[in-house]
Amino acid sequence: MSYSVGQVAAFAGVTVRTLHHYDEIGLLSPSERTHAGYRRYSEPDLDRLQRVLFYRELGFSLEEIAAILDEPGVDALTHLRRQHELLRGRIVRLTEMAEAVETAMEAQIMGISLTPQERFEVFGDFRPEEYAEEVEERWGGTDAFEQSRRRTASYTKENWLRITTEAAEALAAFAAAYEAGVPADGEQAMDAAERHRAHISRWFYDCGYEIHKGLGELYVSDPRFTANYESTAVGLAQYVRDAIHANAGRRS
Amino acid sequence: MSYSVGQVAAFAGVTVRTLHHYDEIGLLSPSERTHAGYRRYSEPDLDRLQRVLFYRELGFSLEEIAAILDEPGVDALTHLRRQHELLRGRIVRLTEMAEAVETAMEAQIMGISLTPQERFEVFGDFRPEEYAEEVEERWGGTDAFEQSRRRTASYTKENWLRITTEAAEALAAFAAAYEAGVPADGEQAMDAAERHRAHISRWFYDCGYEIHKGLGELYVSDPRFTANYESTAVGLAQYVRDAIHANAGRRS
DNA sequence: CTTGACCCTCACGTCACGAGAGACCGCAGG
DNA sequence: CCTGCGGTCTCTCGTGACGTGAGGGTCAAG
Numbered sequence: 001m002s003y004s005v006g007q008v009a010a011f012a013g014v015t016v017r018t019l020h021h022y023d024e025i026g027l028l029s030p031s032e033r034t035h036a037g038y039r040r041y042s043e044p045d046l047d048r049l050q051r052v053l054f055y056r057e058l059g060f061s062l063e064e065i066a067a068i069l070d071e072p073g074v075d076a077l078t079h080l081r082r083q084h085e086l087l088r089g090r091i092v093r094l095t096e097m098a099e100a101v102e103t104a105m106e107a108q109i110m111g112i113s114l115t116p117q118e119r120f121e122v123f124g125d126f127r128p129e130e131y132a133e134e135v136e137e138r139w140g141g142t143d144a145f146e147q148s149r150r151r152t153a154s155y156t157k158e159n160w161l162r163i164t165t166e167a168a169e170a171l172a173a174f175a176a177a178y179e180a181g182v183p184a185d186g187e188q189a190m191d192a193a194e195r196h197r198a199h200i201s202r203w204f205y206d207c208g209y210e211i212h213k214g215l216g217e218l219y220v221s222d223p224r225f226t227a228n229y230e231s232t233a234v235g236l237a238q239y240v241r242d243a244i245h246a247n248a249g250r251r252s
Numbered sequence: 253m254s255y256s257v258g259q260v261a262a263f264a265g266v267t268v269r270t271l272h273h274y275d276e277i278g279l280l281s282p283s284e285r286t287h288a289g290y291r292r293y294s295e296p297d298l299d300r301l302q303r304v305l306f307y308r309e310l311g312f313s314l315e316e317i318a319a320i321l322d323e324p325g326v327d328a329l330t331h332l333r334r335q336h337e338l339l340r341g342r343i344v345r346l347t348e349m350a351e352a353v354e355t356a357m358e359a360q361i362m363g364i365s366l367t368p369q370e371r372f373e374v375f376g377d378f379r380p381e382e383y384a385e386e387v388e389e390r391w392g393g394t395d396a397f398e399q400s401r402r403r404t405a406s407y408t409k410e411n412w413l414r415i416t417t418e419a420a421e422a423l424a425a426f427a428a429a430y431e432a433g434v435p436a437d438g439e440q441a442m443d444a445a446e447r448h449r450a451h452i453s454r455w456f457y458d459c460g461y462e463i464h465k466g467l468g469e470l471y472v473s474d475p476r477f478t479a480n481y482e483s484t485a486v487g488l489a490q491y492v493r494d495a496i497h498a499n500a501g502r503r504s
Numbered sequence: 505c506t507t508g509a510c511c512c513t514c515a516c517g518t519c520a521c522g523a524g525a526g527a528c529c530g531c532a533g534g
Numbered sequence: 535c536c537t538g539c540g541g542t543c544t545c546t547c548g549t550g551a552c553g554t555g556a557g558g559g560t561c562a563a564g
Contacts, residue, residue: 006541012372016542021521036529038542050372062520080357087350091343098339105332120264120302258510268511273552288560290511314551 002032002040012049019049027066028052051079058086082169089168170196174240184242185249193240193247209248216244254284254292264301271301279318280304303331310338334421341420422448426492436494437501445492445499461500468496 009016022028023039028048030039041049048069055065173192182188193212200207200215207215261268274280275291280300282291293301300321307317425444434440445464452459452467459467 004541015522017522018520020544025520034529036542037544038529053372056520077357077360080353080360084350084353084357087346087353091346091350094339094343094346098336098343101332101336101339105329105336108329108332120305256510267553269553270551272513277551286511286560288511289513290560308551 002042003046005039005041008041008046008049012046012053014053022049022052022062025062025066027062047076054083058090085169085172088172092168166199170199174243175236177243178236178239184239185246189239189243190247190250193243196240196244197247212244213248216241254294255298257291257293260293260298260301264298264305266305274301274304274314277314277318279314299328306335310342337421337424340424344420418451422451426495427488429495430488430491436491437498441491441495442499442502445495448492448496449499464496465500468493 005016005019009019019028019039023030028045030041031045032040032042034040051069052062052065055068056062060068170192173195174189177186177188177192180188197207197209197212200212257268257271261271271280271291275282280297283294283297284292286292303321304314304317307320308314312320422444425447426441429438429440429444432440449459449461449464452464
């Protein structure tokens with residue numbers, strides 16, 4: 001059984017033009033055409049469309065979506081798991097925003113006025129500037145610090161979107177291993193640590209194994225980081241720290 | 253105290269160009285300029301920007317945002333309440349999507365393949381077509397049914413976005429009244445009912461008080477509708493039905 | 505008094521489609 | 535067999551929300 005553009009458009013809730021566009025840019029080309037040149041969408045085509053729309057809904061560009069979908073060796077289940085992780089991340093984000101709105105309401109009622117910075121915390125963008133002063137004290141003048149500052153300065157909103165979703169994925173990977181009972185020096189845990197390290201290297205600064213271990217310590221010693229991990233699962237901060245150490249050990 | 257474009261851009265997490273754009277289209281013009289023509293943003297300007305970014309994040313167009321913000325006679329608290337309602341609606345939506353993904357994962361694992369329609373239910377767009385056949389049986393041939401079909405056929409994705417957010421607002425209004433202990437024939441509850449009726453009239457078909465009452469009955473008798481209301485608050489379906497009846501009573 | 509970090513105003517580019525034109529396909533009714 | 539009529543095709547231009555320079559002024563610090 002195959003479907004025409006109109007039919008597909010109807011139950012996918014998009015316009016025919018959108019499907020034409022996806023065909024034009026090669027994101028979703030129907031696997032067949034009639035002799036008259038009419039597009040015919042097969043079952044797998046619909047699967048792909050569903051994924052396209054899903055990732056689009058979560059703010060990815062069509063180019064990024066193409067990259068995600070054409071990533072080799074990922075099956076349907078992997079996509080579903082990833083989608084679930086992304087949704088969880090989004091829900092957390094919105095919940096935080098809702099909480100921020102609640103405190104803003106309280107502040108409003110009390111007649112307290114917020115500082116400009118506080119106003120925009122609603123968007124909880126993980127602004128490194130917040131910690132800037134303190135980081136300066138601890139890491140000031142180091143290579144890593146300077147590199148991070150230079151690179152993050154030029155990041156666009158889109159970059160940050162990717163960064164935060166990737167960070168959420170990394171956290172979810174740790175949580176999955178932890179909840180599955182994998183020991184901190186188990187392969188799955190160490191792989192998660194390695195992904196985490198790669199993520200930092202890619203977006204912030206060259207994060208070697210020693211530096212990574214330093215970060216791990218911070219996750220259990222600094223309450224703000226600890227809170228982040230512990231709110232996902234109790235004991236996760238310590239687990240992440242141990243996994244990072246184990247990973248550094250096997251690589252060096 | 254006032255701020256330069258760069259400063260504002262920095263802690264709002266947008267680019268300078270974006271602020272220029274908002275100035276160009278008159279969405280957010282800084283209340284002052286220096287003698288050299290530099291933009292200077294005041295505290296109230298920041299408030300407005302925060303709102304702009306908030307509604308933008310939730311998918312409203314800049315034109316719609318301008319309309320929302322320039323609506324006369326709405327104070328800060330009203331905005332915060334509205335924002336909170338919108339967030340709740342969004343969270344509900346994402347939670348539903350997450351659940352749909354979960355069932356899709358189960359189906360995948362069981363080796364069950366879904367029908368094309370089922371695939372796109374993830375987006376829970378409240379597609380009236382889903383119920384089309386059954387509605388035809390019950391309401392077939394009626395004016396309301398034909399009208400709804402004609403009108404919804406031409407709705408764009410943007411329309412649906414507005415419709416669903418408005419629907420979420422309506423639901424939240426009922427929930428707020430209910431949780432505040434307002435009786436179903438109290439003013440706040442009846443106002444919510446009236447808003448609900450207006451929403452349907454605006455987007456689907458002329459919904460008179462009699463038809464509205466019919467809908468109210470459906471909310472307690474049809475488990476799919478009931479589930480929607482009951483998942484927000486236990487007893488809400490019955491409450492909504494009663495509020496609709498009370499509202500019809502006072503108007504006729 | 506220069507240098508570097510900001511700021512200004514055009515003006516054109518981009519992404520993801522929307523809207524319409526003009527022509528073709530295919531089937532039902534007269 | 536012709537005629538609508540709804541669906542589809544390609545092509546082109548428009549749009550919203552900015553990105554990305556170009557070319558030039560502004561200003562506190564050294």
